[in-house]
Amino acid sequence: MTDGVEGLFARTEEFPNQAAQARLTALVGLDETKDRLVADAVVLLDPTFISDWSTRVHGQVIPAVRALLDRTPLFIFAGDVGVGKTELAEVLGQAIARESDTDVTLYPLSLTARGRGAVGEMTTLLTRAFERVSKDFARARRANGKAVAMGVLLIDEADALAQSRELAQMHHEDRAGVNALLRGIDGMRTDKLPVLTILCTNRIGAIDPAVSRRAASVVMFERPTHAQRAALLTRLLACTKLQASDIDELAAATGSRAGCDYGYTYSDLRQRLVPEIALSAYRRGVAVDMAIALEVTARTPPTRPFDLAG
Ligand SMILES: Nc1ncnc2c1ncn2[C@@H]1O[C@H](COP(=O)(O)OP(=O)(O)O)[C@@H](O)[C@H]1O
Ligand SMILES: [Mg+2]
Incomplete structure (x- = not known):
C-alpha cells in the first residue's frame, strides 16, 4: 500500500x-x-x-x-x-x-x-x-x-x-x-x-x-526502590570487581538524598549511568571498580521528574 x-x-x-x-x-x-x-x-x-x-x-x-x-x-x-x-x-x-x-x-x-x-x-x-x-x-x-x-x-x-x-x-x-x-x-x-x-x-x-x-x-x-536499583545494578554490573556491598552502596548513591528528593529512573541506570561507568573504565584501560562507579555517579545526576521539568 x-x-x-x-x-x-x-x-x-x-x-x-x-x-x-x-x-x-x-x-x-x-x-x-x-x-x-x-x-x-x-x-x-x-x-x-x-x-x-x-x-x-x-x-x-x-x-x-x-x-x-x-x-x-x-x-x-x-x-x-x-x-x-x-x-x-x-x-x-x-x-x-x-x-x-x-x-x-x-x-x-x-x-x-x-x-x-x-x-x-x-x-x-x-x-x-x-x-x-x-x-x-x-x-x-x-x-x-x-x-x-x-x-x-x-x-x-x-x-x-x-x-x-x-x-x-x-x-x-x-x-x-x-x-x-x-x-x-x-x-x-x-x-x-x-x-x-x-x-x-x-x-x-x-x-x-x-x-x-x-x-x-x-x-x-514508579521510579525503582533501593532494592530494585540494587537488583538492576547487580545484573548490569555482573562480572566486574564490584561486590554485593558495593552494589548496595551504589543503590544508595542513586536514590533520593539530601538536596535531591528523587532517585534515578530505570533508564538513568541502564542507558546512562552503567554505560558511562564502562566507558570511563575503558578510557583508562582499567577494570570497572568502585572508585570509578562512584565518580561517574557523582557527575551523572538523575533525570528530573516529568512534572517538575520546566
Ligand atoms: N523495570 C525495568 N527493569 C529494567 N529496565 C528497565 C525497567 N524499566 C525501564 N527499563 C529500562 O529503561 C529504558 C526506558 O524505559 P521505557 O519503558 O522506555 O520508559 P518509559 O516509561 O518512559 O516508557 C528501557 O529501554 C529499559 O532499558
Ligand atoms: Mg515510553
Missing part, C-alpha cells in the same frame, strides 16, 4: 519470540504487575478460559464472570519518563502469548513520532490504525469465543492527544483525536475483537476521563 497505512506502525512484531522473552526477563520490579496484567489480558482477549473454569467449578457461567467479560480490553500505563511503560507494553504480548498458548501480534503506534502536527493528522492516524487492526482480527475468533490469534495495539506517548485536545478547544474545533480513539476502542469491543489496546502516558491527567473510565486497568509506574 502506498497511502501511508503500511508506514503507520513503526514495525509489527510476532510473539512468542526469543528476543522479546529476553527483554521480558530483564525487567526488574514489575513481576507482580506483569502477572496480574497477563492474567487479566488473557481473560479479556479470550473469555473461554474463564468461562471454562466457571463451568468446571460452578457448573455454569456465573454472573460474576459475565460482568467481567463486559469490560473493555484497554490498559493505561502512566508514570514518569524512563520507568518502563513502553518497555513493558512492548513485551507484554510475549507473556500473553506464553500464558494463552496463542500467537500475538504487536502494533506499536507512537503519537509523538507519527502524529506531530495537526490535530487532523493524529485523528487520521488513529482511525487508520484501528481500521488496520480491526481488519487483521476480523476473523480471529471462533464461534465459541476462542481466540485463534490476538493483537496488542500500543498507543504510546498518548499525552499528544491531550495537547491536541487543548489546541482543539483553543481553536473551537471538536475533540477529534479523543473521539477517534473512543470510536476505535468501542468499535473493537462491540465487534469482540481479541485485541488489547495499551495507552502509555507521562501524565495521567492528559488522558480524557471518557478514555480512562473505560480502562480495565490503570497502572501507575
Whole structure:
C-alpha cells in the first residue's frame, strides 16, 4: 500500500519470540504487575478460559464472570519518563502469548513520532490504525469465543492527544483525536475483537476521563526502590570487581538524598549511568571498580521528574 497505512506502525512484531522473552526477563520490579496484567489480558482477549473454569467449578457461567467479560480490553500505563511503560507494553504480548498458548501480534503506534502536527493528522492516524487492526482480527475468533490469534495495539506517548485536545478547544474545533480513539476502542469491543489496546502516558491527567473510565486497568509506574536499583545494578554490573556491598552502596548513591528528593529512573541506570561507568573504565584501560562507579555517579545526576521539568 502506498497511502501511508503500511508506514503507520513503526514495525509489527510476532510473539512468542526469543528476543522479546529476553527483554521480558530483564525487567526488574514489575513481576507482580506483569502477572496480574497477563492474567487479566488473557481473560479479556479470550473469555473461554474463564468461562471454562466457571463451568468446571460452578457448573455454569456465573454472573460474576459475565460482568467481567463486559469490560473493555484497554490498559493505561502512566508514570514518569524512563520507568518502563513502553518497555513493558512492548513485551507484554510475549507473556500473553506464553500464558494463552496463542500467537500475538504487536502494533506499536507512537503519537509523538507519527502524529506531530495537526490535530487532523493524529485523528487520521488513529482511525487508520484501528481500521488496520480491526481488519487483521476480523476473523480471529471462533464461534465459541476462542481466540485463534490476538493483537496488542500500543498507543504510546498518548499525552499528544491531550495537547491536541487543548489546541482543539483553543481553536473551537471538536475533540477529534479523543473521539477517534473512543470510536476505535468501542468499535473493537462491540465487534469482540481479541485485541488489547495499551495507552502509555507521562501524565495521567492528559488522558480524557471518557478514555480512562473505560480502562480495565490503570497502572501507575514508579521510579525503582533501593532494592530494585540494587537488583538492576547487580545484573548490569555482573562480572566486574564490584561486590554485593558495593552494589548496595551504589543503590544508595542513586536514590533520593539530601538536596535531591528523587532517585534515578530505570533508564538513568541502564542507558546512562552503567554505560558511562564502562566507558570511563575503558578510557583508562582499567577494570570497572568502585572508585570509578562512584565518580561517574557523582557527575551523572538523575533525570528530573516529568512534572517538575520546566
Ligand atoms: N523495570 C525495568 N527493569 C529494567 N529496565 C528497565 C525497567 N524499566 C525501564 N527499563 C529500562 O529503561 C529504558 C526506558 O524505559 P521505557 O519503558 O522506555 O520508559 P518509559 O516509561 O518512559 O516508557 C528501557 O529501554 C529499559 O532499558
Ligand atoms: Mg515510553
